Amino acid sequence: MKIAITGASGLIGRALTTSLVADGHQVIPVVRRPNSATPDAIEWNPAAGTVEASKFEGVDGVVHLAGAGIGDKRWSDSYKREILESRTKGTELLARTLASLSAPPSVMVSGSAIGFYGDTGDTAVDETAPAGDDFLAKVCVDWEAASAPATEAGIRVPFLRTGIVLTTDGGALAKMLPLFRFGLGGRMGSGKQWWSWISMADEIGAIRWLLDHDVSGPVNATAPSPVTNSQFTKALGEAMHRPTFAPVPSFGPKLLLGAELADALLFTSARVVPRALEASGYSFAHPTIDTALRDVLTSKAAA
Numbered sequence: 609m610k611i612a613i614t615g616a617s618g619l620i621g622r623a624l625t626t627s628l629v630a631d632g633h634q635v636i637p638v639v640r641r642p643n644s645a646t647p648d649a650i651e652w653n654p655a656a657g658t659v660e661a662s663k664f665e666g667v668d669g670v671v672h673l674a675g676a677g678i679g680d681k682r683w684s685d686s687y688k689r690e691i692l693e694s695r696t697k698g699t700e701l702l703a704r705t706l707a708s709l710s711a712p713p714s715v716m717v718s719g720s721a722i723g724f725y726g727d728t729g730d731t732a733v734d735e736t737a738p739a740g741d742d743f744l745a746k747v748c749v750d751w752e753a754a755s756a757p758a759t760e761a762g763i764r765v766p767f768l769r770t771g772i773v774l775t776t777d778g779g780a781l782a783k784m785l786p787l788f789r790f791g792l793g794g795r796m797g798s799g800k801q802w803w804s805w806i807s808m809a810d811e812i813g814a815i816r817w818l819l820d821h822d823v824s825g826p827v828n829a830t831a832p833s834p835v836t837n838s839q840f841t842k843a844l845g846e847a848m849h850r851p852t853f854a855p856v857p858s859f860g861p862k863l864l865l866g867a868e869l870a871d872a873l874l875f876t877s878a879r880v881v882p883r884a885l886e887a888s889g890y891s892f893a894h895p896t897i898d899t900a901l902r903d904v905l906t907s908k909a910a911a
Contacts, residue, residue: 609628609633609634609668609669609819610633610634610636610666610667610668610669611628611633611634611635611636611667611668611669611670611671611819612635612636612637612638612650612664612667612669612670612671612713613625613635613636613637613638613670613671613672613673614638614652614670614671614672614673614674614698614702615672615673615674615675615719616635616637616638616639616673617637617639618673618674619773619775619777619778619779620673620770620773620808620811620812620815621637621671621673622777623775623777623808623811623812624671624673624812624815624816625637627812627816628816636648636649636650636663636667637649637650638650638651638652638659638674638702639651639652640652640653650663650664652698652701652702654674654694654697654698654701655693655697657697657701659701659702659705661705661708661709664705664706664709664712664713665709665710665711666711667713668713668714668715669713669714669715669716669717669819670702670706670713670715670716670717671716671717671815671819672698672699672702672716672717672718672719673719674694674695674698674719675691675694675695675698675719675751676690676691676694676695678691678721678723678744678869678872678873679865679869679873682865682866682869683743683866683868683869688743691747692747692750695719695747695750695751695754696750696751696754697754699718699751699754699755700754700755700757702716702755702758703716703754703755703756703757703758703759703763703765704757706757706758706761706763707757707758707760707761707763712758712761712762712763713763714763714764715763715764715765715766715818715819716755716758716763716764716765717765717766717768717815717818717819718751718752718755718758718765718766718767718768719751719767719768719770720748720751720752720767720768720769720770720826721744721748721769721770721771722769722770722771722804722828722830722878722880723740723742723744723745723747723748723872723876723878724739724740724744724745724748724749724752724769724826725737725738725739725740725745725878725880726739726740726741726742726744726745726876727740727742727876727877727878728740728802728877728878728879728880729877729879730802730877730879731879732834732879732880732881733879733880733881734828734880734881734882734883734884735769735825735826735827735828735883735884736883742872742876743868743872744872748769752767752826755767759824764822764823764824765824765825766818766823766824766825766826766827767825767826767827768814768815768818768827768829769826769827769828769829769830769880770806770811770829770830771803771804771805771806771828771829771830771831771834771878771880772803772804772805772806773805773806773807773808773811774805774806774807774808774894774900774901774904775807775808775904776904776905776907777808780873781844781904784844785848788844788845788848788850788852789848789850791850791851791854792854793841793844793845793850793852793854794841794852794853794854794855794856795837795838795841795852795855795856796837796841796855796856796858796861796874796875797837797855797856797857797858797874797875799836799837799838799841799855800836800837800838800877801836801837801874801875801876801877801878802834802835802836802837802877802878802879803834803835803836803837803840803878804828804830804831804834804878804879804880804881805830805831805834805835805840805897805900806829806830806831806894807831807893807894807900807903807904808904809893809894809903810829810831810892810893810894811829813890813892813893814827814829814885814890815829817885817888817890821888821889823884823885823888825884826884827882827884827885828880828881828882828883828884828885829882829885830880830881830882831882831892831894831895831896831897831900832881832882832886832892832895833895833896833897834878834879834880834881835897837874839897840897843897843898843901844901846898847898847901847902847905848905858870858874858875861873861874861875
């Protein structure tokens with residue numbers, strides 16, 4: 609298969625590219641600045657509304673992962689606008705471009721996030737649940753809506769609503785490891801908030817599954833067993849053979865990150881289950897937090 613990927617240089621994009629290439633597929637990165645290392649790349653500029661549309665002809669599938677990092681900076685009004693527009697403008701440009709082709713790809717796996725649901729408290733939610741009303745929920749709603757031109761053109765579009773991706777290469781887990789390594793890890797705030805997670809192996813497995821199977825609409829990319837932050841903390845401490853007696857008061861991250869960003873990343877409760885993936889027949893490599901953390905940390909040690 610010939611697969612075009614936006615955000616190919618990001619955390620998930622790199623892992624997906626490695627997986628696809630290892631199985632003999634051709635990956636075409638969609639980039640802002642092509643270079644000699646990516647001679648087959650497709651150049652685009654979502655902010656300017658430009659893209660090398662003709663290079664998408666003959667592509668079998670597209671995976672759209674591009675967007676400004678949610679936790680890369682403190683949330684100012686200007687950065688929140690960048691978060692939103694980097695997703696909506698890029699998605700709308702890509703969807704319009706694919707819809708205009710004489711031989712469009714059959715599928716566009718479009719990134720989204722479990723932030724769609726807002727704070728769900730202790731209630732478990734699947735893909736039928738309504739959107740929340742906070743900033744990230746509104747971003748996700750507009751992000752998904754921007755793909756309408758592709759859907760209207762008959763392209764199959766699954767929305768990949770991803771949770772916390774567990775990998776030592778980056779993201780939340782990588783930032784937590786140093787504290788836990790020194791025995792300073794502990795629950796965040798009350799620890800009662802639900803964290804919906806997925807191993808990197810299953811994130812890549814889910815994307816590849818969606819490329820190959822007739823699934824469209826919202827798809828929660830989360831493991832079937834979400835855990836509370838306290839349960840996550842305990843499992844990580846056990847996997848690293850470290851104590852977890854040092855709770856992190858909520859005011860610390862809120863001072864460091866800003867209250868709104870800290871709430872969104874650490875203290876919002878999201879108990880999300882992958883009903884659509886399971887119904888389609890996908891089998892998780894890491895269905896429980898214990899097996900996921902053990903395998904992720906073992907892989908790091910082996911490397």
